Amino acid sequence: MTLHSLPLFVRLAGRPVILLGDGEAADAKRRLLERVGAQVVGEAATAVLAVVAIDDEGEALAAVSRLKARGLLVNAVDRPALCDFTLPAIVDRAPVLVAIGTGGVSAGLAAALRQRLEALLPANLGLLAERLHAARAELRARYPDGGVRRRALGAALAAGAPLDPLGGNDDVAGWLAGDQVRDTGHVRIILASTDPDELTLRQARWLANADRVLHHPGVPVAILDRARADAVRQTWDGQAAAHDGLTVELEMA
Template sequence: MHSLPIFLSLNQREALIVGGGEAATQKLRLLKRTGARITVIAKNPSAEIEAAAVTDEILLLRRAFRLDDIRNQAVIFAATGDEAEDAEISRRAQDVGVPVNIVDGPDLSSFLMPAIVDRDPVLVAIGTGGAAPILARRLREQFERLLPARLGLLARFLDKWKHPIRGRVSDPATRRRVMEQLSDGPIADLLLAGDDTAADAAAAHLLAEGAVERGSVALVGAGPGDPELLTLKALRALSDADVVFYDELVAPAILDRIRRDAERVPVGKRRAQHSVPQAEIAERLIAAARAGKRVVRLKGGDPFIFGRGGEEVQAVRAAGIALTIVPGISAALGCAASAEIPLTHRDHASALVLATGHGQDGTPFSNAGVPAPGHKTIAIYMGLAQAPRLTDALIAAGHATDTPVALIENGTRPDQKITTGRLADLPRLALHHTAGPTLLIVGETVRLSRYWGETDAPAETPSALAAE
């Protein structure tokens, strides 16, 4: 490590920017957030610098740099665009011990600016010693996605409570456990979710009772299979979990995102083959949470779309356990996007119907409630094994035998498989799909897919898909 990362307090201290172009303007935007008293020296300042001078946010000097400008400065940024002038400013500043940064001049700088993730008062600084600024920016983008937007509020929350805790809890180890529970657990989850009042009430209750570990359950949608389609909130839940109960249909690449030392409990389900009964799953979730663990119930797709998420929510609520629900990208949305099938279209479908090929407890498909034909798209979950009965039921309900259909197996994953054809041929097309979960899509929008007419298309997952 050739540089020492430090955080320099500039509040109400003098800071100098020499230059008036875009680079100097960027430094101004950064310095304005520090509370520094800013002076800008520029003969031709940008409009933004001019505006800051008009509102007295900065002192603007429309002239060339002078040696005595260095006096009393806590830090100097130079971005004149003139290499010789920048070098002179650097030499003069370093002669008198003033930290100086020359934009795009690491060899002339006494300090380098990192890429910054700002969750004030939480700051993350990323540097590469000037070797690869573009890599530092890329890492910053990843941290921006991963760190909660309200992380700074959590830091202020902890600061507010540390003094009451210190006054109430004398034992340092116990005090540390209390602070850990406030910073990384259900109370922090409440604050990050925007429920400040509930977080304060929970903190007060915790302080009154002492450092009693309290568990929670997060019902998390894993999406259709591509790990890049996990939401940020889902990733955070997997990173924080003490124990994860997961279904068989959750892709291995998703399981790789679970915290390494977390316990993993398979409670697999596939086409009515339940390795663990539903009631027992709920009991296990509640027992783990009552043991003080942060529990994640990980389900493929979205937990509230044919995932029995509602039943598990009812059980957890009835037990009085803290609950968080994290929606996931459903199989219908992910598979349709991966197969380039719009689920709605002004010319072809003004409605979307989500249906299941199985009834409660895996009972066979029933003709009752089969969607009638019309200006709609039908997405059918768990329907592959029922393809012949589905075909008969849809035709009996009035759907034309040449209605377009698509079967998407392992949608969004590298091994996804797509076949398309007519409704009348659905039983035959289903024979192409035996290795993984398969979604059926019925409707005219299937014709718009680039896979239309292909009976065995090994499609790659489009890299452009990303979770919002």
Template structure:
């Protein structure tokens, strides 16, 4: 990854916007949309973030330098080389936010990827997220063990699951899901052999299995680029190793 994706809470906080005209106005509107308070450079001592929207390159560089020296993280419009952070194209299904970034390479590409996602992600996605948040205590009570809880949620949210995020009816199904949910602690083992070190050569089934696995048992020479497709909290063990008694285990071997 070229950047670490983060969501920065700015509600009620000052954010410096330097510039005039349409470009600066757009940055100020974005700050306000996220609950922030646009302010001038003179209030930089109250802020943590700054946007510089100036056409003149030298003036923009000078403003960015001053703000960085004051300890702010700075975004300079159309100058990714000067940016401490870049702005993604954002799909808003409050409280769900989907951000698409090209690291400043092409804002147009990020926008059109976001527009494609707009067409396929239902408006009820935010309602589903809110319902799951509201039911979090009941979910913990129903599934007190963390691994069992994760497996139950994964099963419900997977494609064609009872809470499939791409189905509009899922937003109203959380309570019914909890009423009928049965804990599944059975062991599942998926084993496959790869012939390439390129993660793009993984099949869709393989990529999904890695993304859902609780434990990865792998040949010692499987590259990190492949293992990075697994959940960050999945246990990784080099073969030979015994599988656990429950959960989803992926056994990953390298051909040749």
């Protein structure tokens, strides 16, 4: 499945960003840029990003053309076909940021999703992230192997697990003090549907934590994409070789 855009988090603190336009849309973009510490500048300034929030179609097209000719990446408000990048709706649980984008085709949908996620994500989610960061040395000492460490974290952060991100628990020290349960070995999943939303929570967790995914040719890409990007993917040949990590085998019912 092809992504229409590659989501990136760009640090703009102290860096110039060109903003052209007046009115409500331009004011909203200015507030967002200032919130991340960017220096909002005019067209003559040197920058690598630009936002065009001009209502008049002719003026907006001309401004976009001039800026792109300079090699700038441009966001053209309400003109998704002209955008090199879009500005997402944001859920802020610093240092955790959740960005929702629709490629510029429906800001209303992105805003509605942001409101739903605001209600779902606990206020202390950022504290959980900070405590996991502070525990990096202890995690590496306890689980020297990167794959084992990742599976231990994956199990702890799964739905209903001790550090479930939606559960509101940020006691990383308490989790580390206990015995950890990790998925290992070979797991076979028989898919009853080509819809990835039909995966059970356990199946989705296995797939997300797998080091290797063996799949039959008929398994759709939409389901394979639920695995980690760095997980090894192989078409299943009837044999499952021994593997130290977690291997998930997928086939259609």
